[in-house]
Amino acid sequence: MTDHVLVLRLAASMQSWGVRAAFPEYRDSTDHPTRSGVLGLLACALGHPRGAEPGELAQLDLVVRIDKPGTPMEDFHTIGGQSTTEVVPSADGGRRRGAVLTRRAYLADAAFTVILTGPIALLHKASDALDRPTYTPFLGRRACPPAAPYNLGIHPGGASTALATTPLDRNAPAGTTTVTVDTVTTVAHDDPAATHALNDNPHGRRRFSQRTLARSALTLPADLCLGNDAGERYERLHNYRYSQTD
Structure with missing residues (x-):
């Protein structure tokens, strides 16, 4: 039986993938999409x-291909503080008196290919929902909607095939026929290939456990790169989804 995967293209002018469950003054972002996100x-x-x-989404695993790493950015937020008696709702359901000051980290102009593996019926259910979402999807924070198209459909061949065939959302490098990108995969905690860990396995109500990851380089043909022409980019992504989907 052939493995199938659901392929997502997560690209936007801004996205953010935090790995802290609490809401401290500094809201972080890792440099690639998290499992919880x-x-x-x-x-x-x-x-x-x-x-x-x-729930059933816990059955899914993911592989991330960093097509375009983007540029780290921060902004500064002030919430409330107009009067000495004002209180501001907090994420834990309580209220805070006075102004809430935070700095928030983002990735600007980044693009990722995320490959989801799991039961085929669940992949189809998720893909159908992405085409007709109940709530607006976002990339880590509600202010970061994904660029379209973000659902590239279900494809046969497994994660390795999808990594090697999904169009790369970046410009082709000059003077070379190949391009090298990083991939991030889930591995066992004692795997010698492990490079880092993130607290991004969600368990509901801002509870998370640790996931061990391996980051490695992958060299691909430069003609996978989409380039800057908007019409050509959309046509290639459309063709990838519908001409290769099983």
């Missing part, structure tokens, strides 16, 4: 309530 995107599309446990 991607499952949250799917949960929005499926209509799951905020804070719900992942």
